[in-house]
Amino acid sequence: MAANIIDGKAFAATVREKVAGHVARLKEEHGITPGLAVVLVGEDPASQVYVRSKGKQTVEVGMNSYEHKLDAATSEADLLAVVDQLNNDPNVHGILVQLPLPGHLNEDLIINSIAPEKDVDGFHISNVGLLGTGQKSMVPCTPLGCLMMLRDYHGSLSGMDAVVIGRSNIVGKPMAQLLLGDSCTVTIAHSRTKDLPEVVRRADIVVAAVGRPEMVPGDWIKEGATVIDVGINRIERDGKNKLVGDVDFASCAERAGAITPVPGGVGPMTIACLLANTVTACCRANGLAEPEGLTA
Numbered sequence: 001m002a003a004n005i006i007d008g009k010a011f012a013a014t015v016r017e018k019v020a021g022h023v024a025r026l027k028e029e030h031g032i033t034p035g036l037a038v039v040l041v042g043e044d045p046a047s048q049v050y051v052r053s054k055g056k057q058t059v060e061v062g063m064n065s066y067e068h069k070l071d072a073a074t075s076e077a078d079l080l081a082v083v084d085q086l087n088n089d090p091n092v093h094g095i096l097v098q099l100p101l102p103g104h105l106n107e108d109l110i111i112n113s114i115a116p117e118k119d120v121d122g123f124h125i126s127n128v129g130l131l132g133t134g135q136k137s138m139v140p141c142t143p144l145g146c147l148m149m150l151r152d153y154h155g156s157l158s159g160m161d162a163v164v165i166g167r168s169n170i171v172g173k174p175m176a177q178l179l180l181g182d183s184c185t186v187t188i189a190h191s192r193t194k195d196l197p198e199v200v201r202r203a204d205i206v207v208a209a210v211g212r213p214e215m216v217p218g219d220w221i222k223e224g225a226t227v228i229d230v231g232i233n234r235i236e237r238d239g240k241n242k243l244v245g246d247v248d249f250a251s252c253a254e255r256a257g258a259i260t261p262v263p264g265g266v267g268p269m270t271i272a273c274l275l276a277n278t279v280t281a282c283c284r285a286n287g288l289a290e291p292e293g294l295t296a
């Protein structure tokens with residue numbers, strides 16, 4: 001079987017279009033422009049690229065982008081003061097503190113200082129708790145993007161067996177909660193899971209979020225399963241730098257019914273979902289109806 005390719009790049013473009021439509025309506029009908037503030041501490045090159053890309057896409061959908069670039073030596077007190085100022089700024093509807101933070105800063109403390117309703121990354125402990133109890137929350141962007149693609153491809157996910165490989169707070173755990181919320185039977189596999197190949201072979205849906213290049217071979221995949229590859233791994237092959245996922249695309253695509261490529265799968269959905277979360281946060285802050293299809 002040759003798998004259908006789930007085109008995350010095209011799907012992300014449709015999400016951005018929907019967001020732009022809602023932003024235009026908010027401006028026209030209510031005089032409100034959603035605003036996203038991104039805080040970057042230090043000069044981590046990958047983080048700089050992400051922040052630039054987030055700012056650019058925020059402006060492209062018609063929202064205001066506020067960038068706060070702070071010195072790597074910024075103290076915890078100074079960073080908390082910036083977050084506090086953004087929490088109290090009515091023009092800012094979403095706040096994102098780019099991770100990782102320099103080692104002297106307590107990430108949990110900083111993230112939990114963001115007002116939960118502006119926490120568009122969905123990492124605040126209140127949002128984690130709300131998601132875990134099936135209540136309205138801000139949902140982490142990468143798993144939200146995966147869920148949107150799965151819903152779009154399958155319609156209902158009810159009763160499907162899903163295996164999430166990886167138990168991080170950013171991807172694995174919230175992904176499992178979202179799949180459970182859509183009535184999947186969910187297994188979370190991780191580095192200590194016994195007989196991972198057999199666990200994965202049971203799955204109708206496999207979400208790989210491990211960070212190990214091409215770790216999942218095709219013979220772990222049940223015939224016809226849907227494979228969502230979250231991994232972004234830079235490797236060198238034949239003297240060239242290459243981006244690969246956590247699954248071996250060629251062999252998995254032979255057995256899967258559908259698969260996301262790397263690049264062009266989950267990756268582009270993450271920023272699209274950040275924009276979606278910001279417009280959702282803006283609507284909630286103003287007591288307006290939330291855009292449909294942009295939340296979990």
Ligand code: NAD
Binds near residue numbers: 142165169230
């Ligand atoms: P992480 O390192 O925090 O977590 C990795 C998880 O994989 C851990 O829970 C660990 O138990 C599990 N694991 C490690 N080795 C394993 C093994 N041999 N077998 C089974 N499980 C194993 O990583 P993360 O932040 O969740 O990211 C995972 C991957 O997703 C990375 O490649 C990262 O770059 C990528 N990522 C992509 C996006 C995106 O926008 N597409 C966003 C976030 C992360």
